[in-house]
Amino acid sequence: MSDPSQKTAIVTGANTGIGFETAAGMAEAGWHVVMACRSEAKAADAKARLLKRLPAAKLDVMLVDLGDFASVRAFAQEYRDRVGALDVLINNAGLLLYSKQTNDAGVELQFATNHLGHFLLTALLIDLMPDHEASRIVALSSVAHKGARIHFPDLTCGGNGLVAYGQSKLACLLFADELNRRLVAAGRSVRALAVHPGGSDSNLFGEMGRAQYYVLKTLSPFFTHSNASAAQPALYAALSEDAAGGGYYGPTGTMELRGPVGVARRDPITQDKAVAERLWAVSEELTGQAFMSEGAS
Ligand SMILES: NC(=O)c1ccc[n+]([C@@H]2O[C@H](COP(=O)([O-])OP(=O)(O)OC[C@H]3O[C@@H](n4cnc5c(N)ncnc54)[C@H](OP(=O)(O)O)[C@@H]3O)[C@@H](O)[C@H]2O)c1
Numbered sequence: 234m235s236d237p238s239q240k241t242a243i244v245t246g247a248n249t250g251i252g253f254e255t256a257a258g259m260a261e262a263g264w265h266v267v268m269a270c271r272s273e274a275k276a277a278d279a280k281a282r283l284l285k286r287l288p289a290a291k292l293d294v295m296l297v298d299l300g301d302f303a304s305v306r307a308f309a310q311e312y313r314d315r316v317g318a319l320d321v322l323i324n325n326a327g328l329l330l331y332s333k334q335t336n337d338a339g340v341e342l343q344f345a346t347n348h349l350g351h352f353l354l355t356a357l358l359i360d361l362m363p364d365h366e367a368s369r370i371v372a373l374s375s376v377a378h379k380g381a382r383i384h385f386p387d388l389t390c391g392g393n394g395l396v397a398y399g400q401s402k403l404a405c406l407l408f409a410d411e412l413n414r415r416l417v418a419a420g421r422s423v424r425a426l427a428v429h430p431g432g433s434d435s436n437l438f439g440e441m442g443r444a445q446y447y448v449l450k451t452l453s454p455f456f457t458h459s460n461a462s463a464a465q466p467a468l469y470a471a472l473s474e475d476a477a478g479g480g481y482y483g484p485t486g487t488m489e490l491r492g493p494v495g496v497a498r499r500d501p502i503t504q505d506k507a508v509a510e511r512l513w514a515v516s517e518e519l520t521g522q523a524f525m526s527e528g529a530s
Pocket residue numbers: 245246247248249250251252269270271272275297298299300301324325326327328346347373374375376429430431432433434435436437438
């Protein structure tokens with residue numbers, strides 16, 4: 234890879250958990266990192282913590298609420314004005330809900346935040362990325378995509394938050410696959426990839442019932458890994474010359490919850506091109522953003 238000090242990455246949800254460690258990994262590799270976060274106070278605190286660890290890190294904070302499409306548009310405009318160059322986009326931010334919640338546009342909140350906000354962000358910034366295979370768009374999926382489906386007639390999944398989480402993580406994986414396919418068809422060298430982090434003890438499970446949460450906290454050291462380890466698949470996808478466009482990477486140990494990074498296992502639904510194409514059309518409709526129609530760049 235060429236001089237990392239000239240390269241810029243956006244990491245969404247960089248103030249905590251896996252996103253924080255991903256931002257740290259990119260900064261440690263010498264990159265300028267834009268921490269795209271929704272809370273100014275949390276982002277400032279995270280930047281201070283990161284600078285304490287890596288005093289030479291080149292960091293900027295910019296605010297975005299990925300569940301709010303107007304906020305994503307404002308972020309993209311501000312990013313173009315303030316930074317104007319982009320080499321890697323790591324679409325990491327996510328939330329896991331146990332109840333039915335929607336955004337202001339009435340869209341199920343996990344689908345809106347985990348998938349649609351990133352779909353829109355990518356659409357609004359992709360033209361800034363040099364046409365080179367070191368330019369990467371990385372989606373954070375999950376083992377929870379397995380067994381999930383996109384519930385097109387009812388994206389709230391009947392109000393079942395956990396089912397909607399699986400749906401949103403399947404959407405992240407299908408989006409990366411379809412984006413890569415469209416990039417290749419358009420003759421572009423930018424790569425889109427998906428990863429999953431395995432399991433880590435982050436803030437993701439904060440909405441869980443207290444009894445369940447206590448059990449998870451007690452048992453998690455035995456089957457999960459640290460947020461720093463969980464960030465390795467995203468760092469691999471962002472930085473490794475071996476990471477292939479359209480690839481899906483994650484930990485290869487027991488139940489794919491931890492272990493060395495390698496090719497991850499997919500649900501067979503991810504081979505269904507019709508589902509990915511329908512998801513793309515629905516994503517354009519719900520965000521109001523046309524994006525890379527077939528054969529165009
Ligand atoms: N941890 C795991 O075991 C696991 C497993 C599979 C997949 N994942 C995926 O890994 C990614 C990172 O999750 P994590 O485990 O690190 O969780 P986390 O500790 O809860 O961090 C999630 C990050 O996303 C941000 N975020 C949430 N909603 C947002 C919004 N509307 N706009 C902007 N930022 C928003 C959070 O900001 P706030 O701090 O302001 O809430 C936080 O920075 C997620 O995509 C998740 O689905 C995690």
